Every structure is written in C-alpha cells, then in structure tokens.
Amino acid sequence: MSKIDNASAYDSGIYDSNIVNVLPYYTEFHAQVMDLVKTMGLNAPEWLDTGCGTGTLALRALSENNSIRFTLADPSAQMLEQARAKTGDKASYVNCGSHELSFENKFDVVTAIQSHHYYDKPGREQAVKHCYDALKEGGVFVTFENIKMSTEASDAIGLKRWENFLSKSFDQEEVKRHIDRRGVEVFPITIEEHLKLLKECGFASVNVLWQSYLQAGFWAIK
Template identity: 35%
Template sequence: MPTYNAAFDAFEYNDKVEKTVPYYNEFFKQIIDIVDVLEFKDIDWLDIGCGTGKMAEAAYNYFNINEFAFCDVSEEMLNITRERFKNKNNRFFLMSAEEIEFCDKYDIVTSIMVNHYFNKTVRERVILNCYKALKKGGVLFSFENFAPNTGFGKSMQLKRWKKYQINNGKSENEAESHINRYGVNYYPITISSQLDILKKCGFNKYETIWISGMQAGFMGIK
C-alpha cells in the first residue's frame, strides 16, 4: 500500500495539528458553508485521509448523510473513526488516495491536508481518482499547503509559520523541524498549478475558496 510521511500519529493528531496549522478548524467550516449553499440533500460523502473524523463530525452536525466513507492509510486512524461513528451508516477503507477506484458514487469528496504529500505526477492521479469517484455535479474540496510564487514569499511565510507554532506551545526546535519538512516530506505547488490540475482532470468549474499563510482551499465541480 502506498504511504505518505504524515507529521503526526493517530493518538497525538488532534492536539498537534491545531498547534501546527493556522486556522485548521476553519477548513471544515468553509466546506460546510459551501455545501450548505449548494443545497445538497441526502449526501454520499467520501473523506480521503480522514484522520480522526473531524470532517465527518462537522458533516453529521449539519447535513443528512446517506453514507459517509472514511479512507486513510492509518489503521489506527480508522479504528478511532469506527469507534466515534459506530452508530452511523459508514464505510471504512484502509487505502491510499492513489488506490481508490470508485466511479460516479459520491456527492462530496474531501481531502484535507493530504494532496501535498504527493509529487506532481501522483497528485494528478489522485485528483483524477477523486474526479472519477464523484457523481455528475459532485464537488471535490481540497485544503493543503501551497507554494508561494517567489523565494521571498516562501522565506517570509515559513518564518510566520514557525512563529505561529512557537506561540502555540512548540519549542523552537520542534517548530524548526516541522518547517524543514517543506519540499522534503511534502511537496507544495502554487495555487495556479493546483487550479491547472483541477482543469486538466476534467472539473467543469474550479475555484480557490480560502487562503491564509501557506494553506489554501480549493473546490472543483464535476
């Protein structure tokens, strides 16, 4: 099974990610708001790289979910989600986004802080898999780290990101270690390059829906 080098394990994830990624919880609010505006009903939802189930928690709080599918490469993450949502209509898939082979099945596909772990070639294949998994009119939401357009922008934003982590309780060494993952353990691309991939994969409409620091949100409609 293909894997990616995630920053945190299942049992520390929720605590660590909020100290590391600015506005992390805002990602889910943005998705919920747009799904609400688009007026989806009885939703079939696939969450790739589901982690501990924060996307599912938000979705179940706001919408009538017909089926929620959890997909992750971590068996520990899936065990957590099974326990959290054991009384819901769910499916669980221990697999990478590279391996999904659904066709015209889901209204919504979400991928939160996942795609930047893939190089450009694999990223295109993953996004194409997401496109195929969607029903006509379905929506892909992706939030991830992105690459600034210039060297100056990269340097400035990485310094801001390091400062954020230190201000939220990390040591300087911990913050520096995470910053040094850029281009080594994950592979951000520019916002324009991300939109180009959505277009190339066949999405009828595609937009940047949120930007802050070095994180951005995107959507594509099949």
C-alpha cells in the first residue's frame, strides 16, 4: 500500500477506472451533490472541493454549469495533477488536506466526497471545522463518507453486502484488501456520529442527503 500515490486504494492514474467498482453508486454521489446545489439556486457559486481526487465532480459540475468558480484541494500532488488535466484553468488548485485549509468566509459550497475517512476523531473534527470556516454564512457543506452501521450485527451485514458488490469485479485477494482497510487505513463512523460532529462544528442545519451500502451523504448549512 505504501507505493500508492494517495490515500485511496488505487494510484491516481487508475483511480477513475476502479472506483466505480469499489463504491456502489459512486456516480450517484456526484449526481446528488449537483441536484442539491441546483435546487438551492446557486447559479455561479464559489465552490471548494476538498479531497477532490481526480476532479471528477468538478468536471461534471462544470459540464452542467460553466459559471461555477472552483477551488480544488487535495494532499496528493498526483491526484491534483489528474484533476488539473480535467479542469485546467477552469479551477484553481491547492495542495493540502482539509485540516490545513486556511480559507475564511469565501465559499458558497464546500464538498468533501469520500475524503475524510482517513482521519482519526480529532483529525476529522479539525477537517470539518476548516470546511465550516471556509464557507460564507448560509453556505452549504456536502460530504459523502464511509459509515459504520449502528450495531456490530448490522455492520456485519453491511460488510457482507459490500463484499458481494466487490466480488462482481475483483478477485478474492483484492476483495480482502479492500475489506481489511476498514479500521486500519479508513475509519468509518456512524450516521449519528456524523450528524453530531456537524452540529458540534457549528452548522445551523444538519441533514442526511443519501444512504446505501456503507456510504452516506450529508448536507449542512452554515
């Protein structure tokens, strides 16, 4: 794992072709974000995507609305390069993790899609707080994250469902590699813990956007 050029399970150059087979409904995460932002009437938003990865969300958003002013952040220089190849001068780029963001009251939208599950509890709190600080008053934070089910028994069922999904595309060894990252390289928390964290960071309105398998989306207004 140490050779991989970012914290995800795949090198930046093969991330896009693999991620759709790792996370059920991956493309739906981005569709949900777009639907929410459009519904909120944000026509030319200043938008920070932290943990942008290869820039897939930004590319999709720009293809629907060319007026969005994107800032893309990621601690992996290689991921950021992949993003730059997709969005070029349509975005500006920041090479840092969410806990290192230093924006204040700048953005209408901040997104963090599958990028905060590498943090321990204090690190995650710091990351979300920095996303909060980066937003203007009334701005929206949208995040999708790996989740833990509310009991060990239901978590085991959730894991089995994910294992079945992974097995459609990967051999047994690769499936095990993904499952074994949980609790070692990625640290999912429950939906209740996500909502509590968002409230503790100061968001005025905290909501679930979407949930299936072991992923959930949340949106919160500053």
